[in-house]
Structures are given as C-alpha cells and as structure tokens.
Amino acid sequence: MPLRNRRIRPLAALLLSALIALGPGTATAAAESAPRAAAAPDRGWNNWSCKPSAAHPRPVVLVHGTFGNAVDNWLGLAPYLVNRGYCVYSLDYGQLPGVPFFHGLGPVARSAGQLDTFVDRVLAVTGAAKADLVGHSQGGMMPRHYLKFLGGAAEVNALIGIAPSNRGTDLLGLTRLLRYFPGAEEAIGATAPALTDQIAGSPFLTRLNEGGDTVPGVRYTVIATRYDQVVTPYRSQFLNGPGVRNVLLQDLCPLDFSEHVAIATVDRIVFHEVAGALDPANARKTDCASVIG
Template sequence: MRISRRWIAALVASVAMAACWPAGSAAAEESPTYSYLSGLAAQLTGPSQPPPGANDWSCRPAAAHPSPVVLLHGLSNDTITWNTLSPVLVAAGYCVFSTTYGTGPLGPIGAISPVPESARQIADFIDRVRAATGVSKVDLVGHSMGGAIPFYYLNHLGGVPNVDDYIALAAPLHGSTLSGTDALFSSVLDALGVRDAVAERCGPCQVSPGSPMLDLINPDPAIAPDIHFTTIVSRYDQIATPYTTGLLDGPNVRNIVLQDLCPTDYTEHYELTADPVTVREVLNALDPANARPADCAVVLPYIGPLAR
C-alpha cells in the first residue's frame, strides 16, 4: 500500500481543522470528542499538557479497578494521543497516568529516542505510579511504538511482575514497512552511508523489518503467562504495516481487528486511539466482567464517527 496524496491531503486538512475543533480539559472531561482532531486541538491550545483526568497523583485505585492505567503514546505525545481515552477511563473509575517519553530533536514529539532509552524512561514512570498509588501492578495501554517498547521493559528491565493487562493499539510488534516506504528510506540512508548511525539513535528506525532490535523487543506473550494481552488493529493502518504486525499469538492473547467488529469503521493509524470501537474494546479488556459489544458506526480517518 502506498501513502497516497489522499492520505497526505487528509492529514493536512486535519491539522488545519484542529484550530477550530472544540478542545480543552474541561470540555473533554464533560464530553470526550472521538476524533484525532481533538488531540491536535488540545496540543495547540495547551501544548504538552497531560490529557484530561490524567496524572492525579492523589488518586487511589478503587476495588473495582485495582490497577492504575498507564497510557503510552507512539510517535506523538500524550497530549495528542490520549485526549479522548484518558477522560473516558477516568469517568469509568480508573486512576490514569500518562507521560511523554523519548523526546529528541522533534520538540514535543516523543518515542524518538532509541528503544532501550525510551523503555528505561517508561520503567521509571511505572515505578513512580506504583509508588504513588501503593499498588504492585499497573495496566498498560500503548499506541504504536508505545505498544511495542514495553516488551523491552518486560524482557530486559524486570517489568513482568509489574503489569496486569497489556493492551497494544496498532503496535509494530514485528516491524513496520510504513506502507512500503521503509525500504526506500533505508536505501537512501545506505547510499549516504549513515544507516547504522541513524538506527542507533532513532527509535522508530529500530522497528524496521529485519532490525536486530526486534529480537530484543521479543514480542512473545509466553514470557509473561500471567499478563493478559490484547491487541487492536485496523486493516486501514498506513503506518504499522502490514496491519498484522500488531497481532500476537498465545493463550493469554486476544487479537481484535476493528473491521471484524464494525465493517464501516475506516479508522487508520492516528484516529485509532480516539475511535469509539477501540475505546469500547479497551474498556472491555480492562474490565472483562462488565464487557459489552461496541456500537458500530461509520468512522472516518482522522475525523472520527459521522454521528454519535
């Protein structure tokens, strides 16, 4: 699949529309907007602020939801990524925490740092959450790189005993071809003689197909049989490709392809974290005893549901 002019135009339009999109913590807490645009608007109006409801360090988990939820963004930040899901989780009674990790030359955009460095920052943040809330385990919800990097935490930083549920949204667990552009990008770096140097400092570059880092990430649920893994992917993903890279295999895994639940959901990579079907399935994964089917709707890339 090629990244077409249609995708580029949609992204440019989404950025332009974001300035006029309803946003702000109070508004989001009252009625979350199921659109990637609301996250962009939140970044414009309150740059690099925690998403609504997140990081209340006085929050103590209730018996119904004993594990605090840690939200981990991809090549973005927590303001943009979790503007929808965070207030929904808080309204459902969860203690929610998020952080922007792995920043570098792209300013407020995180997940840029090498995977081991980002994983150490995530480990430190999880330790802080556990200490503040007095719990032994957290639930992880990660998008894109934020769904893949925690496997490094599990494998190499002693994270297995600290995690109960692990939910990965559109994560490049087995590498990503970036809709076919990864090979071209790699060939350009090879021609310039800088491929290895770039890969050493660029976290997203370390999940290219065939990268040695993928072996270190080792996305094998068997390493943690007591963790409940859930993956959620979209067939229309243009970044974590093929979309099956976001799936896992094991008895402690549930894989969800959005279009199997809702054929009219055209969510792509970025809208996924604000997609109403995804949000419902995250809630179901965190609280399976009270799970209910997601309401199907027509969901457009970047924009969200046509009516809600």
Template sequence: MYVYKTLFAAAVALATIASTLVEASPIPANAAVSNYVPVTKRMYTAEQVDQHEKILKRSSVGFNDWSCKPSSAHPRAIILVHGLIANNWDNWLYMAPRLVARGYCVYSLTYGQLPGIPLLAGLDKMENGAVQLSAFVDKVLAATNTTKVNLLGHSEGSLMPRYYLKYLGGSSKIDKFAAFGAIAYGTTLSGLVPFLTSLGLYDTIKGIIDPVCLSCFQFLPNSQFLQDLNAGGDTVPGVQYKFIVSKTDEVVTPYTSGLLKDKNPLVQNVVLQSLCPVDLSEHVAQMVDPIVFNAVDAYFNPARPQTINCLSAMT
C-alpha cells in the same frame, strides 16, 4: 495521503474536544443574544450544578492526578504509553479524559525525548524508553499503594513496553497490557523500506534519520531490536495482552505484523474490522475511535458491556 489522514484525525479530535467544551457551558447553545443573562445573575438548581460539574470533569484531561486512589471497581491504575513523535498529552486527548470519567486512575509519561527536539518524543532507542517506563511504573505503584498496574499503548507504545516486560522485570508489575495500532513484528511502512533498498538509498536515508530518531530503524522487521525482543516468544508469563490492529493501517504494514504469535491463552489479537466491518480507522484515527476506546474499556473492566460492535461508536 498519510498527511491528509493525519490532519483529518486531528480535526476529528479537535471537533470532539470543542463539542465537549460547548456542552460544558451552562448557556444553551441556541440561546438568543437578547435572552443572555450575566453569570452573576443566573440561578441553577442543585441538579443542574451537579450535571455541570460532571461535564467539566469529563471535558478536562484529568490524568496524572497523583492523589487518585484506585477503587474496588477499578483496582488497577492505567498507564498510557504514547507512540512515535507524540507525547504524554497529545496522544491521549480523546481517551484520557474518558477513562478518568469512567472511574480509572490514569497516568501518562513522555519518554524517549532527544536533546534539542521539543514536544516530539519516542525518538530515543526503545531500550532507553523502557528504562523510563520502568521508573514511571514504580512511581505510580508507590502513589497508588498497589502492586500492579495496567498499560495502554498506541503504536510504539505497543512495542517499547514489551522490552520492559521481558528484560526489566516488568512482568511482575503489569496485570493487563492493551494496545492499538499495534506493532509486534515491525513494519515495511507501506513498502517504502523495500523501495529505498531497491534504489540503493537505504543507507543514505538511514544516515540522515538516525541522528534525530534513534528508534526509527528499530521498527523494521529484521532489526536487531525486534530479533532480540521476539526471540523465544513475544509474550511473558502472567501478563494478559489485548492487541488491536486495523486492516487500513498504512503505518503498520502488513497490518498482521501487529499480531502476537505466541500460543498464549492470555493473549487476545483483535482485528478492528471484526468488531465493526465499516470502521476504516487507520493508524492515527484509532486514537479517536470510540469503538477502540470501548474495546479497551471493556478489557480493563469486565463489568462493562463485553459485546463491542458498530453500535459501540454511539457510547
């Protein structure tokens, strides 16, 4: 079922990209072949050219533009932090270009790669990923000549940055931290871990997985990583948090383990279905969910509409 949902989400993402590219073409989609006019002979008004350029900008990924300077409307650059087995590109095919089109300076890193394993990242210990994030944040701050940035994470990207905030001095450099498909207190992987333990297979499976995924067992509820991370509180002073979880998330189980527990006035915990009861996006589908996107955009930009509901899927 999870593989099916993953493929479905990928198909949605590809369809979204394809529809954007079709829209970017100056040739009407329903134009008859007999009416085709070669590019060299077409004539466009200034308004058509301007509209075409805007669409092209929206349909390109557009992030990691190191010449981008934050505006007064968007004073904080956004750093995107991908999830497990993703990278800085494929995790953000939907959200990155839309954030750029709305005026943000957007940056994304690939972290936690292991030797000999291409494309798949987030596999190294999260402590090491946090060191990479720290260096990347400093690079973005220098490029944008600012003192703070915002973070947007998915899945592991909601968890690893908290190590950076707590142990590597990140709290002084981050203003807002938003995350979806959030993980705060680990996951049972839909009961898989207790099942393997009951069969006496836990240590065997761990021995097989550990060499190729050092971070995997850090996600478990009683891991030493999570115990250290949550000891004394799961947030740090001065940073604002917005963690979004979904009741239909089959990777983060129970879904409530993605909620922060500190009684911190700067924390917003959001259940996706409280925004739109019929939104059934699970872990992967949240990456291409317009309601999630608009909730994040509204969080980073108070000038955007702050009421997020099912109608937000249309914007």
C-alpha cells in the same frame, strides 16, 4: 559532496517526512501542546492524588506513539477512562535534545527504561500492586521490552496495544528502498533511533521477538485496523502466545474505517474495546453501536 551522500540525504528526508506526515503529531498539535499539558489534570488524568477503587484496582498507564506526547495522543481515551472510574496516567518518553513536543524518537530500549521508572512512581503513589498499560503504535510495542528484559512482568497485569509496531513496519514498502542507498538507514537512525528500531527485521525487534512474544503472567490485547498505513502489513501487529487476544477493528464494526492515528485518538469503538480489555469480567460486546456507549 560525494555522490553517495547526495543520494542518501534525500531518501532519509523522504522517509522522515513520510513518518512525520503519517504519525500522530502535527504542527498544529505541537503548537497547542503546552496549554493542553496544563489542562490535562483538569480532564482528570495524571491526578497524583487518585486512589484506585475496588471496581478498578489497577492504575492505567497510557504510552504514546512515535512523534506523539503524553497529552495530544490521549485527549480522547484518557478522559473516557477517567469517566469510567480509572486512575489514569501518561508519560513522555524518547525525548531528543532540542526537539519539543514530538517524542518517542530516542532508542526504544532506553524509552522502556523511562517507562519502568514511571510505572514504579505510579505504583508507589497509588499503592497498587500492578498497573495496566495501554499503548499506541510504538507505545504498544515498547512496553514489551520492559516486560521481557526489565522486570516489568512483576508490575504489569495487562498490556493493550492499539496498532502496535510489534514486528516493525515496512511503511507501505518504503523501507525496502533503503537497501539501494547504502548508509541511509544509519543516517535516519542517527537522527531518530526509534525509527530504525521499528523497521521490520531490525536488530532491536529481532531480540525482542526471539524466544516468544509474551511473558508469563501478563494478559495481552492487540487492536489493529486493516486501514493502517503506518504499521504495515497490519497483521504484523498481532502477537502469538498464551494470554493473547488479537482483535481486528473491522470484525467489531465493518463500517469503521479508522487508520493508524484515528484508531487511538478519536475512535470510541476502540475506546469501548479497551475498557473491556481492562475489565474483562464486566466487558460488554463491542460493535458499531459502541460509538455512543
């Protein structure tokens, strides 16, 4: 084996292992995903007979993160929103052949096309004119491609990104090591294209962010935590432009130490802030006490 290949493969394995370890999916979660998928409708979401109410006229589409799936990423937030009267839906996207449970790994632009198709289905079934999107990590960034390049702005009222990879990540500096291993980035991208699409400065992100972060007619909310160890630096998650509200979790509750996974999966303070962003006219102040709200 050439010396260069012997160097590339360990680094690719290191970065992939780090992303898997830091991502929302775990071996235990994967093993439990099948029975949970069957239980998801019992928890009230992905109920295709749900009709939006006058109080909540838009369906909510939840978009999981890298290594996530339509069930495990949303076992906390989806029921929280259903219990507050929303029609809630979630999808799997970015699947790779032969890789079960861990999704969001395919090319991000192709995943945006899957989201487009799913939103069309939700709107057709519910009769709503527009949907609201809530995404975690890649799921908070990827919809921006749909909004900007696939006509999504006509179908979406608001995008709420929880720890979104809007400008990619340097993964606590690990991605900067790639320059010392020629071919390493290509090796990782061949395995899971979404990983290299989300490296800060990637061609995908450069195109996405050219000409401005937002599109007219859509409200944007970004919720970030200073303890994020995956999408780093955390301030790279924030957007600029009209209709944008950037929120640092610790400004809402200084005692909240949620990191990249917990902020979207178990943090009820964040759930409260998401509910307020979905219905700003009736939003209540979010603070540490919102954990019991």
